[in-house]
Amino acid sequence: MKRKITLKQIAKELDVSISTVSKALRNSIEISEDTRQKVQAFAKLYNYRPNNIALSLKNRKTKTIGIIIPEIVHHFFSKVITGIELVAxxxxxxxxxxxxxxxxxxxxxxMQMLANGSIDGFILSIAKETLQQQDYHHFIETINQGMPIVMFDRVVKEIPCDKVIVDDVDGAKKAVEKLIENGCKNIAIITTKDYVSVGKLRTQGYLEALDDHKIHPKSSLILKIEDKLLSDDHLDELEKDIEQLFKSNKQIDGIFAVNELYAVTAIKVARKLGLKIPESLQVVSFTDGVLSKHSTPSLTTMSQHGQNIGEKAADLLINRLELEETDEEEEETYETIVIETELIERESTK
Amino acid sequence: MKRKITLKQIAKELDVSISTVSKALRNSIEISEDTRQKVQAFAKLYNYRPNNIALSLKNRKTKTIGIIIPEIVHHFFSKVITGIELVAxxxxxxxxxxxxxxxxxxxxxxMQMLANGSIDGFILSIAKETLQQQDYHHFIETINQGMPIVMFDRVVKEIPCDKVIVDDVDGAKKAVEKLIENGCKNIAIITTKDYVSVGKLRTQGYLEALDDHKIHPKSSLILKIEDKLLSDDHLDELEKDIEQLFKSNKQIDGIFAVNELYAVTAIKVARKLGLKIPESLQVVSFTDGVLSKHSTPSLTTMSQHGQNIGEKAADLLINRLELEETDEEEEETYETIVIETELIERESTK
DNA sequence: AAACTTCTCGCAAACGTTTTCGTGTTAAAA
DNA sequence: TTTTAACACGAAAACGTTTGCGAGAAGTTT
Structure with missing residues (x-):
């Protein structure tokens, strides 16, 4: 109904110029105490707020940052957004x-929709399909157009930008070591196919942990799941695969799962097969989400500190944006922050 | 580095006017085939895209919608966002x-940050604190300034705007009826304090279901939790309360929990007390999230169809935005869409 | 040859700001 | 009285678009 009020309208109403109004509102000393007060009172009365779009156009920056993530219904990504939003x-x-x-x-x-002036920079985590196709031209292009990107979690090294990652190898290693310490002799891993970089890295950590403890890895203990979006109909298949794993490897006494879902499913199957947790089977998961915390038994897991990742990413991006502002042509040097993982012990391990 | 290219630059480069470039790109018949091609080729080469901000300023609309939700690390809200994003x-x-x-x-x-021109309309779900204080002036003001709002899930009737809600009373009723059908004689409810509207409504549904089946409600079977953001330290308290509930009401054979967390916690406590699920205790939950689907036993629950809610809300908002465009002063009439809940049967009921 | 059309294109305004630079008025200094 | 300084304000440009309108050139009709 009542359109938002503008400087022009205030100016007309008070019979002064637009510039006077603008200056008065910003407390410029150019304007007399008198008119300043008059203008400010009027503005307050009509609840004037400067139009963001006009400001963005004028300042050539929007003070908003674009986030692109694969999906939002996912504890980790939501946490990251929380973190980004907080510092942003x-x-x-x-x-x-x-x-x-x-x-x-x-x-x-x-990215195209947002890159046309809507935002000042990106924070993103790469889609699986992109990772598979290895086509990164859109990232390169936006960077070349002067729009900074910060990548998190799923990153690719070659792209010149800041990154925030989790040390997946190290995290996985620590997780597996926990199982070894706890006396597990036959530790299986449930992971993804190798094109999912985090899956690959966590598998690597698993292997390194075994190697460090002179345990010979057995390929029959490595289950690589084709993760097609973890759709519901896919769930049955997952269960079958895991059941097969247990049945053909009766000696398994430890499971390292690269995500919560694999872990709870493994527990479900194990129970069906009569295994007691954590007595006869211990499980460690990755990603600290609702499932880990609230399912029974609750899961021992490696926390990735999603919110922390988000906060760091946002700081990185904003720092760069505000640095650009002052110091134009500065040598480009990019940072990669590694967020420590943390083992959270719960009921699924002894 | 290389700033985004503008009409002005293209114009200068090709030695024509800005308007010619603009028209050429929009295939205006005013421009000769020749120059049109020339301009378009050049634009394509330099990957020209019109600046969104400038367009927003000119058109006085941004083609973006603002979402305000209480938190994002929450299955239901994420689902809603997914839905909104999809149709948006x-x-x-x-x-x-x-x-x-x-x-x-x-x-x-x-809301203030976004209302100053950044967006065309809001989709939101009200914060608990706002609900408690019952201070809705900010909603009223933005609506008065001509910016439409669509509320979902947590709404307040008095505010003149479109709404998308779930029939909480009906959903709760159906949930409890399921328990009654399944032979439960002593059904307890774990709900929130009444100022949380959805908690209140679901409690009401519980009571109605009992009433319909001539079962006399017992206040000792109604557990109202003070939900302070469900923080972790609060969890212990929740468990204690539930344990108390069971201990002082040994005859309980059915639980209706108004959210997943209450349900899984109830199950956890019940098990500790030696109850078998679903044999000696059946549980129905509300909200179909990861916990319901993947915890053991999986939960029978009322799905709210979060994504559906989001889609409807977005359609409602955009319809109104695009209607305003054509038909200015039209009588204001607001819609409230009720999304059907759906019982999803899993392992926590017989 | 004069009067119309028809094509092409540029000018200028508009969206709402901020800010630089003038400019007119008044008061103080010479 | 004249020059100068301080003060209070306005005009205009700029950010990047779109679009109505005017205008020159060329061609067509009388």
Whole structure:
């Protein structure tokens, strides 16, 4: 109904110029105490707020940052967003979210939509499809156009940008070591196919842990799941695969699962087969989400500190944005922050 | 480095006017085939895209919608966002997210940040604190300034705007009826204090179901939890309360929990007390999230169809935005869409 | 040859700000 | 009285678009 009030309207109403109004509101000494008060009172009365879009256009920056993530219904990504939003707001930025839904095309489209002036920079985690196709031209292009990117979790080394990652290898290693310490002799891993970088890295950590303890890895103990979005119909298949794993390897006494879902499913299957947890089978998971915390038994897991990752990423991006502002042509040097993982012990281990 | 290219630059480069470039790119018949091709080729080469901010300023609309939710690390809200994002993108809109973190102040601040031109309309779910204080002036003000709002899930009737809700009373009723059908004689409810509207409504549904079946409600079977953000330290207290409930009411054979967390906690406690599920205790939950699906036993629950809610809300908002465009002063009439709940039967009931 | 059309294109305004630079008025200094 | 300084304000440009309108050139009709 009543459109938002503008400087022009205030100016007309008070019979002064637009510039006077603007200056009065910003407490410029150019304006007399008298008119300043008059203008400010009027502005307050009509609840004037400067139009963001106009400011963005003028300042050539929007004070908003774009987030592109594969999906939002996912504890880890939500946590990261929480972290980003927290520091973004604190530093006067807004956050605009795009979902790639793990699709290359949607990732590209979304980035294009946002890159046309809507945002000052990106924080993103790469879609699986993109990772598979290894087509990163859209990232390169936006960077070349002067728009900084910060990648987190799923990153690719070659792209010149800041990154925030978790030390997946180390985390996995620590997780497996926990099982070894606890006396497990036959530790299986449930992981993803290798094109999912985090899966690959965690598998690597598993192998390193075994190696460090002179345990010979057995390929029959390594179950690589084709993770097609973890759809519901896929769940049965997952259960079958895990059941097969147990049945053909009766000696398994420890499981390292690269995510919560694999872990709870493993526990479910193990129980069905009569295994007691943690007495005869111990399980360690990765990613500290609701399932780990609230399922029974609760899961011992490696926390990735998602919120922390988000906070770091946002700081990195905003720092760069505000640095650009002052010091134009500075040598480009990018940072990679590694967030420590942390073992959270719960009921699924002794 | 290389700033994004603008009409002005293209114009200078090709030695024509800005308007010619603009028209050429939009295939205006005013421009000769020749120059049109020339301009388009050049634009393509330099990957020209119109600046969104400038467009927003000119058109006085941003084609982005603002979402304000209490928290994002929450299956239901994430699902809603997924839904909103889905139809928003399909209809050419972007989505910008603000988190109120259940705080009144943050809700107000966030809305102010976005309302100054950054977005065309809001989709939101009210913070608990706001609900408690019953201070809705910020909603009223933004609506009065001509910015439409669509509320979902946590709404307040008096505010003149479109709403998308779940029939909590009916859903709760159906849930409890399921327990009754399954032979439960002593059904307890674990719910929130009444100021949380959904808790109140679901409690009401519980009572109605009992009433319909001539079962006399017992206040000792109604456990109202003070839900302070469900923080971790609060969890112990929750467990104690539930344990107390069971111990002082040994005859309980059915539990209706108004959210997943209450349900899994109830199950955990019940098991500790030696109850078998679903043989000696059946549990129905509300909200279909990861916990319901993947914890053991999996939970029979009322699904709220979060994504559906999001889709409907987005459609409602965009419809209104695009209607305003054509038909200015139209009588204001608001819609409330009720999304059907659906019982999903799993292992926690017979 | 004069009067119309038809094509092409550029000018200028508008969206809402901020800010630089003038400019006119008044008061103080010479 | 004249020059100068301080003060209070306005005009205009800029950010990047789109678009109505005017205008020159060329061609067509009388």
């Amino acid at each position: 707001n604190k530093r006067g930025y807004n956050v605009i979210v795009g979902l790639s839904n793990e699709s290359f095309d949607k990732e590209v489209i979304n | 993108n399909k209809r050419g809109y972007n989505v910008i997210v603000g988190l109120s973190n259940e705080s009144f102040d943050k809700e107000v601040i966030n």
